[in-house]
Amino acid sequence: MDGVVAQQFRMTYVEQFVWRPEFSTSKYNGPGSISYALLTLSGRYKKYPQYGDFPECFFFRDYGTWWKEEACSPVLYRPQDEDPLQAQDFIVLYFQIALVPTSVYIYQVYNPGAVIRIWGKMHCGPKWFLLWEGPPRKCKPEAKKFGPPLRNINCLINLLRIEFNHSLLDYHTSIDAVLLTGHQPLTRLQAQIIGRGLANIHSFVPEPAVSIRNDSSDTSGNDYFSMLPNEIILQIFQRLDLLSLSRCSQVSKTWYELSKHGSLYHHISLKPYWNLVRPRTIDYFTDRCTVLKKLDLSWCDQSMSGSILSEFADSLLRLLFKFKDTITHLDLRDLRYIDDDVIDFIVRCTKLVELRLKNSREWTRLDDNFMTSLVLLDLTYTQINDLSLIRIMKANPLLEHLILDQCEGLGDMDALVGVATRYNKKLRTWRSWKVNAYSEDGFIMFTYFPDLEDLDLGWCAVDLDVGSSLVAIAQSCRKLKRLILSAWRMLDDESLAAIIENCKEIRHLDLLGARNISTNVCERALYKLPKLRLLDISYCEGIRRDEVEIWTQQYPHITIQRSYEINDG
């Protein structure tokens, strides 16, 4: 079957690496750096077949199930609509030459096994083709060139979308390069024929004729289902996923009428069907719903071309306008059509409790704020600025979870923490991974949040000398469960000892790159913190490797991370 088209047309065989990485839903680093960045995926592999933690390769932000267990992690609005393979992240890669794919090789240089789906698409085309899918695997810790058998599609593609599920990973996965091989049409005519799907004509198998049983007379007698009261049928329908529900609506007129009932659509989650969602899908729900409370539209923007994106925005505007008084939860992650106009409508949804705008970078302001009851605000990797954020924080005293990871637009974190100490005393989560806008004295203000459980200050103090702020934080925030202090280069034994003495609730402690930590204090953390489950001491050069090996046997319930980079030589 392989290369039927290739034989027909005598096409040339092409191997190509990524020309331009387009998009990723999660990244380790902020936008300004090329270390661990998406950009490193372009071109040939640099490190393969070496195995290790290299800044030359692409990294995601999370791994394992640790991030899912946090209080502020996304909860499915319609649990029945869950993706069976539970894709968590994806990357989109652009290749220079459009071709009929024969194989895809993913060069994984650190913790392989997380790839679950590969999709292909022509850059300007409307449809994604599924090339391969499979469950995540547990793999040996060695560099792996992963090349699954692809489905045979006789279509041209030059975009790849690779989906990941990190749940089985011990640590961050890392990709060095992606190779796409296939057959390139030699002439424009060939390209047109394949591009329009005419090449499939030979492999077309006529569908077996469906024999329609003529038993319409029986149905009325045997259709016990329709004897149920409508309320019960609605109850059953409520437990169906959207795809089954739309199939049900085609069964009969009664079912069709019932499936339109507004009570079925209080919560909508379209993320698992991202490849099927068109602007008119959103319009459809706008018309059908009476009361919409929770909406998850994450990932649903995959048509790529500019005009469709603006249609998406228009549809979303209509939906937001209709339901601005009822919507409470809004999950709009990784969307490229959230522009300033859409934001203007979002802030008018006065009942919003949860708002996720992660990784949408088209909007610049968030000014006229009408939201007053926000509990969770996720602004990861957006261009939010200080003034807008301060306005929101002042208006939402109930705010508990604030996620500001990788927001490079924030200029004065000290001021923001200061505002929060006055207006948002209920804060439980404060995340500002890779926000490099604190000063030496800024951290001391976290002592005003006694309920803080999740404090992520990774990479916030790379070149700061914070002195004793950490001791003060440890003494006031005794409920801390998760404390991320990655790349706090000056972190010393004294601060760590204070944390160990005071914060007995800690589950997840990240000390990556703290080179002054000694072996003794670290061991004390292991036996004095009863709830500790995850300890990251990668690149802590003060801790001896042989000790870590003993600890992993001594404390089997604690996952100790000790990432390393192998010197090439």
Place this chain on the structure above:
Amino acid sequence: MHSLFVTGRLISRALLNGIHNFSTATDPKLQQKTEPFLVSAVCGFSKERKIQRLVKGQFGDDAWFTTKHKSSDVLGVADGVGGWRAYGIDPGEFSIHLMKACERLVTLGLFSPTNPSELLANGYYELLHNKKSILGSSTACVVLLNRENSTLYTANIGDSGFMVVRRGRVVRRSEEQQHYFNTPFQLSLPPPGYRADVLSDRPDSASTDNIPVEDGDVILVATDGVFDNLPQNIILNELVKCQGERCANRLQMVANSIAWMARSLSFDETFISPFAERAFANGINTIGGKPDDITVILATVAI
């Protein structure tokens, strides 16, 4: 044989394309590449007499890279400051990571082909994003050939340097930047707590320069291990030999001989080296070479 093949191909193409295309097919200007590029060779020695480890891009505490992008060819050297060894920090680490970061920026095309000092600065800031805490300090010199206007753009911080020789004459030579004798300007990431006591120069304090180059020009980029031990006339004598050289192997031989001479003289205790002369001028009475890591990148311009 070669010309026969070319002519044969031209004739067959002409026949294929019809006779009116004949004139363009034989136009010599279409066949000829006019883009300038660099032919380069690298040689160096660690100051340790026995070789400890061999890592590509590193000689002792020195580091180097040569790379190219479609708009330019880039060469760079960096010399890790050895004083950090007393603090338990490997001085070679800073320099090699700095050079690797610059190399990656160039291969990804994230640089301006007229501004190597910005490249150096971005490479330096990239070190802060490494999970490994990279400490130490280093001098650095980056030389960039812009193919569009055949001009060499340079950025230099500290006492590494470059030299451009055309037909037996030194056309341009970098100047040393020193705070005081034997203490060059340096980019640094000091360990926490030592910040106040450490000399640290901002990446934008690099001295920049640009020189239009001609076909056959010889470029030497080297660390202070070369310039402190070899007097300029000796270097010049060697560089003259490879004027217009396009064979990388012969270039390699010259690079080897420069590096080898610098190494022998650095261990010569009776030789009055440029370093000793300068020490004398600063009131320090010393004689002999200065044992140091040596890195030589030799390149010729081919247009």
